[in-house]
Amino acid sequence: MAIDFTFSEEVEQARSRIREFMRDTVKARYKTLSENAQTSESDWRAAIKALREEAKARGFWLPHMPTEAGGMGLGVTALAAVAAEAAKVPYGPYIMNAHAPDEGNMHTLHHFATEYQREKFLQPLLDGQIRSCFSMTEPEVAGSDPTLIQTTAVQDGDEWVINGHKWFTSGARGASFAIVIARTDPDAAIPQARNSAFIVETDTPGFELVRDVETMSGSHNHCEIRYNDVRVPASHLLGERGGGHKLGQVRLGPARLAHCMRWIGEIELALEMLIDRAQKRFAHGSLLSEKQGIQWMMADSAMELYAGKLMVLHAAYKIEQGLDFKQEVSMAKHHVANTLWRVCDRAVQVHGALGYSTDSPLSGMLQQARWARFADGADEVHQMRIAEILMRTYNAEGSVNGAVGGLPL
Numbered sequence: 104m105a106i107d108f109t110f111s112e113e114v115e116q117a118r119s120r121i122r123e124f125m126r127d128t129v130k131a132r133y134k135t136l137s138e139n140a141q142t143s144e145s146d147w148r149a150a151i152k153a154l155r156e157e158a159k160a161r162g163f164w165l166p167h168m169p170t171e172a173g174g175m176g177l178g179v180t181a182l183a184a185v186a187a188e189a190a191k192v193p194y195g196p197y198i199m200n201a202h203a204p205d206e207g208n209m210h211t212l213h214h215f216a217t218e219y220q221r222e223k224f225l226q227p228l229l230d231g232q233i234r235s236c237f238s239m240t241e242p243e244v245a246g247s248d249p250t251l252i253q254t255t256a257v258q259d260g261d262e263w264v265i266n267g268h269k270w271f272t273s274g275a276r277g278a279s280f281a282i283v284i285a286r287t288d289p290d291a292a293i294p295q296a297r298n299s300a301f302i303v304e305t306d307t308p309g310f311e312l313v314r315d316v317e318t319m320s321g322s323h324n325h326c327e328i329r330y331n332d333v334r335v336p337a338s339h340l341l342g343e344r345g346g347g348h349k350l351g352q353v354r355l356g357p358a359r360l361a362h363c364m365r366w367i368g369e370i371e372l373a374l375e376m377l378i379d380r381a382q383k384r385f386a387h388g389s390l391l392s393e394k395q396g397i398q399w400m401m402a403d404s405a406m407e408l409y410a411g412k413l414m415v416l417h418a419a420y421k422i423e424q425g426l427d428f429k430q431e432v433s434m435a436k437h438h439v440a441n442t443l444w445r446v447c448d449r450a451v452q453v454h455g456a457l458g459y460s461t462d463s464p465l466s467g468m469l470q471q472a473r474w475a476r477f478a479d480g481a482d483e484v485h486q487m488r489i490a491e492i493l494m495r496t497y498n499a500e501g502s503v504n505g506a507v508g509g510l511p512l
């Protein structure tokens with residue numbers, strides 16, 4: 104059995120060059136801009152644009168896409184390493200054109216788009232000329248169960264007419280198009296075949312951006328949208344009719360893991376901040392780092408992070424090898440999201456009032472970490488699926504091994 108956790112020389116080089124670029128260029132410029140009281144919105148935009156151009160010129164562009172699509176052509180395991188590096192720095196994934204939801208939408212379009220859709224929607228997305236969004240969740244029904252989706256798409260000649268109400272469509276403001284999941288076949292034999300996906304340009308009449316929903320961490324362009332008699336040509340059906348669920352699954356598997364890769368970077372950052380602070384802060388006769396209660400926080404965080412990294416790498420390996428990855432991605436997503444939450448919380452604790460203040464990035468990181476436990480599959484839904492596969496495997500094989508990674512152990 105070969106277990107080798109080293110990447111090829113080429114990947115290692117790319118990874119360390121990306122780490123340097125993120126630290127010395129992106130982070131440094133971000134720091135200068137945020138410390139400058141005169142920085143305006145247009146200065147921000149110009150700086151981010153310049154950084155994206157620089158990343159592109161250096162070949163740090165589309166790490167998640169194959170070379171024929173203009174990407175770095177990394178395997179999924181190598182992508183994990185690169186994505187984690189990018190996530191340690193504000194705007195890192197965006198600068199490499201690998202941010203959610205565009206990254207998931209690129210995968211989806213690459214997999215399902217027709218020639219026309221590739222040219223019109225995928226190519227400008229790959230080039231970084233436009234942004235997109237993914238519009239599935241609705242306020243009226245549980246987002247955890249897409250078979251309940253109420254938005255409808257009805258065929259009328261050569262067009263589809265879409266009516267419905269969505270929210271938490273991330274990145275909608277400023278996006279050129281949305282991939283919308285709507286019910287086309289209410290009477291389909293199985294509930295999973297009721298929905299289809301459509302590409303809707305955001306300037307189509309009837310596309311009403313109601314508001315940017317305010318969250319516990321402020322406004323982040325998670326929008327409420329009404330689709331009022333929105334007409335799209337038949338050529339905007341993405342994938343096959345009734346294939347919305349399948350498309351969601353193809354999109355969400357790797358996209359969930361891509362979130363985990365970015366979260367690994369954030370966990371590492373929070374843990375480093377925790378250690379740094381503990382080694383500098385003095386109370387009750389010693390540094391915080393010398394107190395057992397604080398060392399336990401460090402040790403627990405390290406063990407959870409290590410387990411998370413192994414899970415992400417193994418799930419990525421399974422995707423790369425074309426093996427069934429559902430169970431491993433569910434377990435990784437649940438574990439890493441919860442580790443992110445716990446480690447950010449511990450880091451805030453060790454920083455005390457500073458951690459709670461917006462002077463430190465930790466307060467924002469903790470707020471962002473909260474949604475990781477229910478978006479892209481709530482904890483309990485992943486646990487339900489994990490248990491289902493566990494029981495099915497045990498009943499068929501008399502062993503749980505195949506449902507806990509299938510490792511030779």
Ligand SMILES: Cc1cc2nc3c(=O)[nH]c(=O)nc-3n(C[C@H](O)[C@H](O)[C@H](O)COP(=O)(O)OP(=O)(O)OC[C@H]3O[C@@H](n4cnc5c(N)ncnc54)[C@H](O)[C@@H]3O)c2cc1C
Nearest residue numbers: 237238239240245246247271272273474477478479481483
């Ligand atoms: C920051 C952020 C960004 C998002 N971006 C997008 C986006 O771009 N596009 C988009 O379409 N959506 C997006 N969403 C929505 C997200 O996908 C949904 O929040 C998620 O699918 C859960 O749906 P819901 O909020 O309706 O919760 P519900 O489905 O109502 O679930 C609420 C809770 O019920 C419990 N629950 C549900 N099912 C079960 C079960 N079977 N067993 C036990 N307990 C259960 C869980 O505790 C769950 O957290 C985003 C959400 C956030 C917070």
